[in-house]
Structures are given as structure tokens and as C-alpha cells.
Amino acid sequence: MFAPCKAPWCRLAIWLIVGVIVLLLVLVLIALAIFGSHPCAGALDGCDAFKAICASYNGDHQFFYSHCDMLRENCLTGSDWQRDHYNHCNVNH
Incomplete structure (x- = not known):
């Protein structure tokens, strides 16, 4: 398997990737709330x-x-x- 990430830049990269994934999830949920419902x-x-x-x-x-x-x-x-x-x-x- 992969060796654990111990370098500071490696941990930062992981946090950035997790942050981007969470941000995309939030944007998708907001878009569904706005555009996913019927106008009536x-x-x-x-x-x-x-x-x-x-x-x-x-x-x-x-x-x-x-x-x-x-x-x-x-x-x-x-x-x-x-x-x-x-x-x-x-x-x-």
C-alpha cells in the first residue's frame, strides 16, 4: 500500500482536495435546491x-x-x- 504522507506539502494537498470536494458538494446541493424544484x-x-x-x-x-x-x-x-x-x-x- 501507500506510505503515509508525512511531508507538510502532502498534508496540505490532502486538505485542499478534501476542501474542494466539500465545496463542490455544497454547490451541487445549492443548485439542486434552487433549480431542482418545480416553480409551482x-x-x-x-x-x-x-x-x-x-x-x-x-x-x-x-x-x-x-x-x-x-x-x-x-x-x-x-x-x-x-x-x-x-x-x-x-x-x-
């Missing part, structure tokens, strides 16, 4: 599944049976529906 991950957490919504997007209005339905539509289509008010769209606020 967590969008449906805390939405109200039972409150009807009238939403608007680009001047159009649309009725959604629930706040969750509106968020799901935004995630699936890339649209940006925003709540106007809670109710059917043909009812005044």
Missing part, C-alpha cells in the same frame, strides 16, 4: 379549496370553483390569474 411547488399549500373566486387576467374574467383551482390553472398554463373577488363573476363586489 408549494403553490397549493394553504389555498382555500371551498371558496369560489372571480379572477382576471389580461382583461378577461373567469370563474373558478376554488382558490386552489385558480392556482392550479396558473401552474399548469403559466397564466397569472389574480383574484378580483370571492363570488361568481357576474355578481357585483
